[in-house]
Structures are given as structure tokens and as C-alpha cells.
Amino acid sequence: MPSSVMPMITPPDRHPSSAAVSASGLRKSYGDKVVLDGIDLQIPAGTIFALLGPNGAGKTTAVKILSTLITADGGRAQVAGHDLSAAPQAVRAAIGVTGQFSAVDGLITGEENMLLMADLNHLSKQEGRRVTAELLARFDLAEAAKKPASTYSGGMKRRLDIAMTLVGSPRIIFLDEPTTGLDPRSRHNMWQIIRELVADGVTVFLTTQYLEEADQLADRIAVLNNGKIAAEGTAEELKRMIPGGHIRLRFTDPDAYRTAATALTGAARDDEALALQLPSNGTQRELRSVLDWLDSADIEADELTLHTPDLDDVFFALTATVPTQSKESAR
Amino acid sequence: MSTLSLAARDTTTMLRRNLLHARRYPSLTLNLLLTPIMLLLLFVYIFGDTMSAGMGGGDRSDYIAYVVPGLLLMTIGTTTVGTAVSVSNDMTEGIIARFRTMAIHRGSVITGHVIGSVLQSVISVVLVGAVGVAIGFRSTDATVVEWLAALGLLVLFALALTWIAVGMGMVSPNAEAASNNALPLTFLPLISSTFVPVDQMPGWFQPIAEYQPFTPAIETLRGLLLGTEIGHNGWLALAWCLALTALGYFWSKAVFDREAK
DSSP, X not given: OOGXXXXXXXXXXXXXXXXXXXXXXXXXXXXXXXXXXEEEEEEETTOEEEEEOOTTSSHHHHHHHHTTSSOOSEEEEXXXXXXXXXXXXXXXXXXXXXXXXXXXXXXXXXXXXXXXXXXXXXXXXXXXXXXXXXXXXXXXXXXXXTSBGGGSOHHHHHHHHHHHHXXXXXXXXXXXXXXXXXXXXXXXXXXXXXXHHHHTTOEEEEEESOHHHHHHHOSEEEEEETTEEEEEEOHHHHHHHOTTOEEEEXXXXXXXXXXXXXXXXXXXXXXXXXXXXXXXXXXXXXXHHHHHHHHHTTOOOSEEEEEOOOXXXXXXXXXXTSHHHHHHHHO | OOHHHHHHHHHHHHHHHHHHHHXXXXXXXXXXXXXXXXXXXXXXXXXXXXXXXXXXXOSHHHHHHHXXXXXXXXXXXXXXXXXXXXXXXXXXXXXXXXXXXXXXXXXXXXXXXHHHHHHHHHHHHHHHHHHHHHTTOOOSSOOHHHHHHHHHHHHHHHHHHHHHHHHHHHHOSSHHHHHHHTHHHHHGGGGTTTTSOGGGSOGGGHHXXXXXXXXXXXXXXXXHHHOOOOTTHHHHHHHHHHHHHHHHHHHHHHXXXXXXX
């Protein structure tokens, strides 16, 4: 496809040339179930983008469409400057995909898996061996290189999976729930790996159901719910939209609880648990002012906990207008 | 790289992968070889004299000549059951999604399976044939041309059954289902002219036995190796091979493309 026609089909945006992924109005349904209901995305090159959402929100479908695995019913998208429907093979040459389910060949060894990728990326034999050795060492798999991949632990399989994806030096990497099912140590290792990828100038598109993960890694986060993007922004921007943060004061003495409840008129009461909830954005400054206020009012709680917004809060906050979701939150 | 050389290179890579699987896990291939070899020994050494007498022949050495060609084709049938299983394994694993998102020749995964399966079929046929020769099978006056024609028939037949097996593997949700779906590939030779001549079967059944894919191929192979009458069976066998290859090819392609919706 001649590159001169590209601007004609690029949807109007601020940085058409630096976008690694841009999509407008992506739609997909299976039968009468709408999975993606018009998704717009704009991901600058060299950044980490997180698509955050619960199971069934359409995250995997979005990745499948953008990685050419399935075709969208409507809308347009460009990946690495190539139109998805017009030049899928050019898109494939620029991307790497690590899906939710391990995409390694369990019957052959880790090294053979890597060499298979080298062959499919049309590297020379020598280059293939060099890249394989380098990546196996980088992902701490050199020792297990000669063992069948089916004998690897979950974390090792995931590392091999990403190592295989990197053989072709992709410019854009899709990671579909890269840490789901991993233990905490493997999860942190994976985060480190993802950060290093971007340091090399690669663009990372990841999906996750963990707010913490998006918070840790992503430059920008889009919250996907019921096939629509409910909110998009940096982690900070999203958190500011969420009123879920609060300070919880718990009392053991009912009298102290009643006194405090009368004094703190802005607090939500939980009479059964003898607990009060004060809205809070979780900053040190605000916490100190609350403590000062409690001291001056001579209130002493037996337990003070700080609750920061989590994924539940994000969803209840961002999806309150969606009928099916509000029914659920009303339960 | 041109489309054709890309296709050739990727197909070679996929073929190497399949042969690596077969070499690393020979038990599946060997298990599939067991059926025709056991049947060969059973029918020759246990039932041989009776079968031979029933067909108006001499002792069991006559029966060896009769039964080996059918069992060679049955070997292809059982080998391709393994193809259905490994295609199904591939299609249900995450690796196929990886292949689909790479800039490789789209059909190379399948073509790799097909070429690998035909090669394995030929090797299996040679092994079963060697057992046949060891227990006394000899061809009668087959010329070089006839030997080559026999080899060509075996390859064509293997190609046809392989494509059908690939289709069966693609529509099977798991290995067990693939193995069950591919049962006709093992079952059809039992109701062909492998063990007894079609004209000794019940009258109503004869047309089924005579015109199903295995019988014309068996009769053609007998004719080439033993000098019996081939008649219209040669053309029938060729037609079956081409028809099954085309059917399996378009079926597999349709299922493979449908997955991308």
C-alpha cells in the first residue's frame, strides 16, 4: 500500500504521525451480544497503555481485533501506521502478541520454541541462535532451555511467551492480562520486564483487571465497561474521578462511637460495626488535618484505616449510569 | 521476499516443527502402527488357513499375498488419525493465535501438517510392508513402472486421507473428540476388500464395500503388486483420491478462515 494515501484515511487527531495505535468507532458483536460498542483509542508511540476492565468487558476482543486475529464489524483502526483491514500483514510484521493463554509449544523445549520463532521471523540461522541465547538469558530461562516447555511453571511459561514475542523485535506489543494467575513475585518480575520493554522504545498495549497494575505501569489508562470506554486518562486523573477513598474509624465503646458520630456530621455511619467513614483523597496533608480535628474534638478511635480507591470503586463510580451495572451495585 | 518463497520457507519451518513433534513423541505414531501390524499377524497366523480355505485358495501363504495390500492402505488410515489429533491439539492451543498474528504465510501451519503426515504415512507403510515381507509377502512380477505407480497411489491416498483428517481435527474441540471423529479412517478398511473379497459379502452390502474409498485403492494396489485384474478400480481410486483431497482442502480452509471472525 502506498504510504501517500495514509493521511486520507487517518481519522483527524492531534498527533497522527506519533500514534502507535489509533482506532475510531471499533465495534464487534457475537450474535446479538454487543462486545465492543464503538471504541476510540489514541496511543502515542513509546508509551504503556492499559485497558482496564472486569471479565467480559471486551478487553480480549479489543486485543484480538487490533492484533489482526479477528475482524471488527465496524470502525477503523491503524496499528504502526498501517490500516488493519487494508494491510493486516504489515501490521503483523510490526506487532508482537502475548495472549491470555500461553502461546508456547509445550511439546518442544524452550530453546526450540525460540528457534521456531526465529525461523518464522526469517532471521538467519546465526542471528536466530544469537537472539535466542540472549533472550533466554535475559528472561532467566537459560537453565531450563533444553527442557520441554510443558514442564515449565506458570511464571516461566509466561516469560518464555514474552521472550518468543520479542524475537521479531516488534515495535508494538500487546499483552493480554500478562499477570493473571501469577504469584506475587512473578507478577513483580513481569512488571519489571514490561518497564524495560518501554525503555527500549517499544509501545505496550496491556489489558488488566487490576487497578494497581495499571497504576504501576501505564502512562494512560482506559476503563472498558460493557463494550464502551467509561473513562480515560492517567492513573492520577482517574483516581480523582473516583470518590471511593475514605478514612474508616472504628470504636469498641458504643458511647465513644455515639459522641464521635454526633461530632463528625460529615461521616457515614455504620452503627452495627460502630464505624464511621470520612471521605478522603488519601494525601498525607488531609490525613493530618483529620487527625488534628479528631484530637481537638477529643475523639479517640480504636482503629483507623485508610481506604484507597480500588477497582470496585472505579467501576461503581464510572458505570453508575449503565442500567445493568446500576442494578448490580444496588444489591 | 516473494509470496511463493515466503510460503515455501514458512511451510518448511512448520514441517520441521511437526517432524520434531513426531521424533520427540514417537509413541503416538508407534501406537497407530500397532493396529495394522497386529491385524496382519492375527489374520495370517490365527485365521490365515481358514480365510484362505474360505476363499478357495491354498494355505495361509496365499492369504498373506491377499491381505498385505489392504493393510498397507489401512496403515495410512490409522496414521492419519494421529494427524487429526495433532491438528486438533494445535488449533485448541494458544500457539495457533500466535501464528495467526505473525507475518507468515497463513496456510503454512496446515501445509506443514499435511506434508508431515504424508511423510509419516509413507514411512509407516514401509514399516508395515517390511513386516509383510518378513512373514513371506512377495510381489509377483511387478515392473519398475508398477512399483512407481504403487508408490504414487500410496502417496495420493495418504494426501487424500490427510486432508480429510485435517478437517476432522479442525472441527474437533479436543484430542479425544478428534480421535473419535477420525474413527472412519480406521473403520472403513474393515468393511472393504482388505480381508475378504467383496463378492463373498452379503449382496445388499456389496455396493457399499465395493465403492467406498478403500476398496478401489486396495484392488489397484493388488493389481500393481500381484498382477490381478485392476479394471475400472484404477480410475475409481484416482477419482476418490482427488475428490477427498479437494473436499478435505476446502473444508479445512473454510474452518480455518471461519475462526478469524
